Amino acid sequence: MEGRPKDESELFSRAQRGDTAAYEEIVQRYQLVAFRTAYVITGSAADAEEAAQDGFVKAYRALGTFRSGAEPRPWLLKIVANEARNRVRSAGRRHHLELRLAERFRPGDAAPSPEAEVVAADDARRLLDQVNALSEEDRLVITSRYLLELSGEETAAALGIPEGTVKSRLSRALGRLRTTLGEVSRA
Amino acid sequence: MPELEQQLNTLAAQIEWPATPNLVPAVRSRITARVVLRAPWYQSRWALAAAALVIALAALVAYQPSREAIASWINVHVLFQRVHVIPTPSPLPPGPLGQRLGLGNQTTLSDAQKGVTWHVVVPSKLGDPDEVYLQLPPTGSAQGEVTLVYSTRPDIKVAGETGVSVLVTEARGAVDRNFFGKMLGPGTTVEEVTVAGHRGYWIAGSPHDFYFTDANGSFRSETFRLATNTLILDFGGTIVRIEGNLTKAQALEIAASLR
Numbered sequence: 001m002e003g004r005p006k007d008e009s010e011l012f013s014r015a016q017r018g019d020t021a022a023y024e025e026i027v028q029r030y031q032l033v034a035f036r037t038a039y040v041i042t043g044s045a046a047d048a049e050e051a052a053q054d055g056f057v058k059a060y061r062a063l064g065t066f067r068s069g070a071e072p073r074p075w076l077l078k079i080v081a082n083e084a085r086n087r088v089r090s091a092g093r094r095h096h097l098e099l100r101l102a103e104r105f106r107p108g109d110a111a112p113s114p115e116a117e118v119v120a121a122d123d124a125r126r127l128l129d130q131v132n133a134l135s136e137e138d139r140l141v142i143t144s145r146y147l148l149e150l151s152g153e154e155t156a157a158a159l160g161i162p163e164g165t166v167k168s169r170l171s172r173a174l175g176r177l178r179t180t181l182g183e184v185s186r187a
Numbered sequence: 188m189p190e191l192e193q194q195l196n197t198l199a200a201q202i203e204w205p206a207t208p209n210l211v212p213a214v215r216s217r218i219t220a221r222v223v224l225r226a227p228w229y230q231s232r233w234a235l236a237a238a239a240l241v242i243a244l245a246a247l248v249a250y251q252p253s254r255e256a257i258a259s260w261i262n263v264h265v266l267f268q269r270v271h272v273i274p275t276p277s278p279l280p281p282g283p284l285g286q287r288l289g290l291g292n293q294t295t296l297s298d299a300q301k302g303v304t305w306h307v308v309v310p311s312k313l314g315d316p317d318e319v320y321l322q323l324p325p326t327g328s329a330q331g332e333v334t335l336v337y338s339t340r341p342d343i344k345v346a347g348e349t350g351v352s353v354l355v356t357e358a359r360g361a362v363d364r365n366f367f368g369k370m371l372g373p374g375t376t377v378e379e380v381t382v383a384g385h386r387g388y389w390i391a392g393s394p395h396d397f398y399f400t401d402a403n404g405s406f407r408s409e410t411f412r413l414a415t416n417t418l419i420l421d422f423g424g425t426i427v428r429i430e431g432n433l434t435k436a437q438a439l440e441i442a443a444s445l446r
Contacts, residue, residue, distance in 0.1 A: 064305035146195035
């Protein structure tokens with residue numbers, strides 16, 4: 001995910017003064033996390049692209065509400081995630097999100113990654129299968145926090161819930177995931 | 188860190204995400220050249236047909252023989268009375284200025300600032316405003332609208348019978364010259380200007396209506412209160428309108444002093 005360059009607040013200040021080039025740089029920096037967050041919510045790459053685009057346009061118009069010195073990622077993610085949820089609501093259905101392992105990590109691939117930390121291919125597939133099989137609420141919080149690597153504040157903004165709720169929801173979701181993984185390994 | 192969380196953290200690097208599209212060109216085109224997708228209501232076929240019907244009926248009612256024929260036909264005794272409609276913006280009835288010009292509630296500059304999320308800019312060239320008004324949704328623009336009223340100022344003629352020399356109105360949003368320029372009447376000209384890096388438009392003549400996209404992205408039209416020369420400035424996402432019997436040089440000087 002993107003880093004947080006020191007001139008971020010300067011970029012936002014310039015954008016707030018109407019500098020569209022500064023805002024384009026903001027879009028460039030945050031489009032990856034915005035698009036993936038929208039993808040996790042909508043389950044569709046096409047919907048995620050539209051939601052992220054609409055979110056960035058709305059964020060531009062709402063730049064006046066951005067407090068100087070505040071963290072930009074939660075602010076932007078909140079707007080983009082709202083767009084994504086609105087899109088799901090208006091469509092009346094959500095595509096089922098089915099996350100996949102990148103090809104080089106799939107079981108049976110000849111050359112395993114050299115990094116020692118990489119979870120063994122079979123274990124990775126088993127874990128991802130169980131994440132995919134979680135309830136929507138559990139899957140959203142685990143995917144946002146661990147697979148999108150959002151902070152607690154960013155997860156709260158993306159899911160539209162208080163940070164305290166993220167913690168309790170995450171704890172329960174991890175508990176259920178542990179249980180199902182235990183059942184699978186015993187079977 | 189517990190083992191499961193560690194495994195999930197490691198799994199993050201192994202996920203196959205869809206390729207991230209480059210959103211910059213699309214976002215750029217939407218924020219720099221906003222297109223009005225829906226024609227205003229008065230351009231619809233139904234509205235034009237209704238307007239034609241109203242005009243036809245008004246012509247019949249205005250002409251005394253047909254008026255009496257209509258009254259006789261519908262078998263009622265109706266007194267058609269011509270009502271003197273007070274033209275906007277002047278002359279105006281007595282009463283509080285804000286009410287007369289539809290500016291919202293009178294307040295102080297500091298309270299107006301507390302009522303909105305953006306920084307309210309004030310032109311130092313005109314000194315302190317004589318009155319300040321705040322209009323919040325639903326009647327005001329999304330995120331509210333602040334108006335600074337300047338009564339008499341040297342070298343600026345008071346507009347109409349308003350007792351006002353200059354009005355400075357501020358709201359969050361964006362303007363699209365391609366659209367609002369077409370809505371201005373004959374004899375009114377639009378010229379693009381730049382003030383301290385902020386893009387703006389100098390509208391000379393007697394403009395009456397103004398169209399913009401507010402902070403929610405909703406299309407909005409407003410009436411210029413003074414129907415005088417007007418400078419519109421995009422001040423970092425805040426639309427600042429400076430209305431008054433001003434020369435272009437005076438308006439630009441006032442705009443340059445916005446802080």
